[in-house]
Amino acid sequence: MAQRVLIVGAGPGGLATAMLLAKAGLEVTVFESQGQVGGRTSAIEGDGYRFDLGPTFFLYPQVLEEIFAEVGRDLHREVPMTRLDPQYRLSFGAGGELLCRSDVEQMVAEISKLAPADAPEFRRFMAYNRVKLEKFAPCLQTPFLGWSDLMQGRLLAVLPYLKPWKSLHAELASHFRDPRLQLAFTFQSKYLGMSPFECPSLFSILSFLEYEHGIWHPTGGCNALTRGMARVATELGATIRLREPVKQILFEGRRAVGVRTDQGEFRADAVVVNADFGYAMTTLVPNALRRRWTDEAIAAKRFSCSTFMLYLGVEGRCEQLQHHNIHIAAQYRQNLEDIEKRHVLTEDPSFYVENPCRTDPSMAPPGHSALYVLVPVSHQHPNIDWQKERARYRQVALRQLAKLGLADIEKRIRFERIVTPADWESKVGIYRGATFNLAHNLGQMLHLRPRNRFEDFDRMYLVGGGTHPGSGLPVIFESARISSRLLLEDLHRRRD
Numbered sequence: 434m435a436q437r438v439l440i441v442g443a444g445p446g447g448l449a450t451a452m453l454l455a456k457a458g459l460e461v462t463v464f465e466s467q468g469q470v471g472g473r474t475s476a477i478e479g480d481g482y483r484f485d486l487g488p489t490f491f492l493y494p495q496v497l498e499e500i501f502a503e504v505g506r507d508l509h510r511e512v513p514m515t516r517l518d519p520q521y522r523l524s525f526g527a528g529g530e531l532l533c534r535s536d537v538e539q540m541v542a543e544i545s546k547l548a549p550a551d552a553p554e555f556r557r558f559m560a561y562n563r564v565k566l567e568k569f570a571p572c573l574q575t576p577f578l579g580w581s582d583l584m585q586g587r588l589l590a591v592l593p594y595l596k597p598w599k600s601l602h603a604e605l606a607s608h609f610r611d612p613r614l615q616l617a618f619t620f621q622s623k624y625l626g627m628s629p630f631e632c633p634s635l636f637s638i639l640s641f642l643e644y645e646h647g648i649w650h651p652t653g654g655c656n657a658l659t660r661g662m663a664r665v666a667t668e669l670g671a672t673i674r675l676r677e678p679v680k681q682i683l684f685e686g687r688r689a690v691g692v693r694t695d696q697g698e699f700r701a702d703a704v705v706v707n708a709d710f711g712y713a714m715t716t717l718v719p720n721a722l723r724r725r726w727t728d729e730a731i732a733a734k735r736f737s738c739s740t741f742m743l744y745l746g747v748e749g750r751c752e753q754l755q756h757h758n759i760h761i762a763a764q765y766r767q768n769l770e771d772i773e774k775r776h777v778l779t780e781d782p783s784f785y786v787e788n789p790c791r792t793d794p795s796m797a798p799p800g801h802s803a804l805y806v807l808v809p810v811s812h813q814h815p816n817i818d819w820q821k822e823r824a825r826y827r828q829v830a831l832r833q834l835a836k837l838g839l840a841d842i843e844k845r846i847r848f849e850r851i852v853t854p855a856d857w858e859s860k861v862g863i864y865r866g867a868t869f870n871l872a873h874n875l876g877q878m879l880h881l882r883p884r885n886r887f888e889d890f891d892r893m894y895l896v897g898g899g900t901h902p903g904s905g906l907p908v909i910f911e912s913a914r915i916s917s918r919l920l921l922e923d924l925h926r927r928r929d
């Protein structure tokens with residue numbers, strides 16, 4: 434009889450795991466609390482507009498391509514996608530803008546317009562980070578289950594590139610002199626929900642990845658990835674039960690043996706948790722049972738920032754926008770400190786706007802636009818009461834859009850949805866509304882992050898942004914590969 438695995442959550446991590454384990458011949462059931470798959474990588478739809486709820490940048494498709502190939506499918510056939518060029522436009526509150534091209538030589542030409550003396554350095558930056566990623570990639574592909582894993586040859590090989598004493602920003606300042614360029618190649622730390630002044634220098638590989646492997650737009654948005662994955666997982670035999678939240682994980686001694694939902698109790702040989710780590714532990718597993726990750730230990734961890742979101746269905750096209758548009762505030766450092774240290778709202782914040790109809794008209798009715806506006810803000814903190822701030826901060830965000838030539842936007846709005854950090858916490862089930870999970874400081878990475886083969890219990894595995902390697906789609910897919918491999922090893926060992 435096939436061995437049974439239960440997966441809590443149909444986010445990208447849970448769905449990739451379902452594909453791999455179903456292909457390996459296990460009987461897989463995925464429980465999902467929402468009425469659709471995808472979690473943070475799902476869609477908001479209304480009045481003919483479609484928006485990604487969360488991810489809009491699909492980087493480094495290789496990992497997901499390999500997962501699809503492993504189950505006998507072709508990612509690009511299942512989910513058509515386009516490589517973007519320009520990748521995005523950066524505008525600087527300090528003055529000037531940079532059109533970021535996917536081709537290195539065209540990018541050098543664009544940099545020359547902003548900071549000619551720095552332009553040739555871009556080629557060296559790429560060459561250096563190519564080697565750095567090559568050395569670090571094996572660390573992202575293997576589990577870190579204890580201190581001894583730190584002594585592996587592959588981690589020792591990357592040490593000269595790790596520079597743990599250096600922040601990402603300090604690393605980039607050694608490449609580029611113009612402060613705007615330093616930000617152009619460090620703001621990507623926001624993908625991890627971190628300030629480049631705090632983020633480890635290791636993460637210069639993020640901007641490198643964009644230029645080396647591209648920024649991709651799946652047709653219909655990144656949510657098309659999770660819809661495609663759910664379709665394939667189901668075709669491989671997995672069952673996905675929507676609107677069925679897990680209320681409790683069941684244990685016998687220290688072994689996870691199943692889950693309880695409103696429909697009853699389900700027993701299994703292993704349980705995989707894809708739901709947000711902090712939220713899942715504090716709501717689905719009694720505190721007294723946990724050894725390392727108690728409520729108190731989780732509360733003492735560092736968490737990523739959150740996001741204030743506007744999803745706007747707008748009449749007319751927005752030709753002044755590229756597909757991706759990022760505005761970096763004049764007082765960038767102060768904006769980051771407001772988010773991460775002072776936990777207050779900034780009145781002139783950095784922000785990001787996606788205008789996907791430029792590439793993909795399917796996202797809005799003909800002649801209309803579906804704008805996605807993201808303002809990085811503090812995770813939930815007593816300093817900010819979102820019930821009070823919600824309407825006021827909407828006005829702040831709309832006012833900021835004038836900086837991108839959208840001064841008239843409010844009267845063109847035909848559909849609108851707002852998501853605040855309080856909504857991320859209460860409606861999406863994200864601990865403290867920290868949209869990018871536990872922070873990625875060195876003290877919370879590798880074996881110090883909650884482990885793929887979860888250390889507090891037997892037969893429990895973690896996938897998604899809360900475990901190793903971390904948050905962001907490519908590494909979340911990597912976590913699914915690592916955890917599936919460990920789970921299969923453990924079940925095979927037991928059968929043998």
Ligand SMILES: Cc1cc2nc3c(=O)[nH]c(=O)nc-3n(C[C@H](O)[C@H](O)[C@H](O)COP(=O)(O)OP(=O)(O)OC[C@H]3O[C@@H](n4cnc5c(N)ncnc54)[C@H](O)[C@@H]3O)c2cc1C
Nearest residue numbers: 442444446466472473474487488489490679708897898906
């Ligand atoms: C605003 C935003 C923008 C982002 N932008 C990018 C980007 O551009 N590029 C990128 O690579 N990454 C981005 N990310 C980060 C990351 O890729 C996504 O958040 C990703 O969806 C996280 O995947 P996950 O597998 O960890 O789980 P999630 O997407 O969080 O999915 C977990 C699932 O578990 C379900 N669940 C929770 N509790 C239960 C329960 N008790 N029972 C059953 N089901 C449950 C949830 O409903 C959810 O469906 C972004 C995130 C956000 C929020």
